[in-house]
Amino acid sequence: MSAAVDLYGGDVCTVARALIGCVVRHGETAGVIVETEAYHQSEPACHAYVGLTPRTQTLFGPAGVAYVYRSYGVHAMLNAVGEEEGIGAGVLIRALEPLEGIELMRERRGRVRVEELCSGPGKLTQALGIELAHDGCDLGIGPVTITPGAAEPLEIATSTRIGITRAVELPWRYTLAGSRFVSRRVAALAAV
DNA sequence: CATGGGATTGACT
DNA sequence: GTCAATCCCATGC
Numbered sequence: 001m002s003a004a005v006d007l008y009g010g011d012v013c014t015v016a017r018a019l020i021g022c023v024v025r026h027g028e029t030a031g032v033i034v035e036t037e038a039y040h041q042s043e044p045a046c047h048a049y050v051g052l053t054p055r056t057q058t059l060f061g062p063a064g065v066a067y068v069y070r071s072y073g074v075h076a077m078l079n080a081v082g083e084e085e086g087i088g089a090g091v092l093i094r095a096l097e098p099l100e101g102i103e104l105m106r107e108r109r110g111r112v113r114v115e116e117l118c119s120g121p122g123k124l125t126q127a128l129g130i131e132l133a134h135d136g137c138d139l140g141i142g143p144v145t146i147t148p149g150a151a152e153p154l155e156i157a158t159s160t161r162i163g164i165t166r167a168v169e170l171p172w173r174y175t176l177a178g179s180r181f182v183s184r185r186v187a188a189l190a191a192v
Numbered sequence: 193c194a195t196g197g198g199a200t201t202g203a204c205t
Numbered sequence: 206g207t208c209a210a211t212c213c214c215a216t217g218c
Binding site: 037039045046047069070071072073074075077079092094121122123162163164165183 | 198200201
């Protein structure tokens with residue numbers, strides 16, 4: 001538990017940066033996090049902005065827990081809850097570099113290149129088989145887990161968030177510099 | 193109880 | 206580049 005607080009208990013921007021390079025695992029599939037975004041109740045892009053509701057109660061819970069929700073009625077999104085209990089904040093996992101169970105991911109996602117298996121928040125949940133039922137799961141216990149990756153410092157690029165309509169100017173998106181596995185489709189737009 | 197929005201993806205022109 | 210698909214839930218009457 002204290003380990004979870006160490007990793008997830010700080011402010012969400014720090015947590016989002018710390019999660020780059022960590023490994024997400026679910027069953028036989030696993031991948032290295034290469035892209036994250038921070039969300040906090042103090043800014044309008046966050047679901048928790050409106051306050052504590054049945055939908056967002058997980059975000060207000062203890063840190064180190066999975067918050068899974070459905071977007072556009074089609075895709076599941078995986079977040080790691082951050083900050084202390086009572087604060088609505090979390091880190092959206094946007095992209096992974098496939099590590100294990102790649103064949104299984106291909107079965108779930110169809111025949112696509114390795115770079116396309118997990119290069120987006122909706123894609124990675126499909127590839128790993130993560131569903132709404134995993135909302136509230138302790139990321140230190142499972143079935144969905146996040147474990148620290150390489151101890152060596154990684155070069156992390158900071159940019160603005162993607163695909164949102166509010167507070168788009170906040171530089172709360174973090175990517176592993178030079179990675180081929182980030183969702184760069186919209187990254188070109190952010191550069192304009 | 194009815195309505196509209198949402199942190200996306202993929203298919204089509 | 207443009208557009209539809211489709212579930213959960215917050216909000217409003």
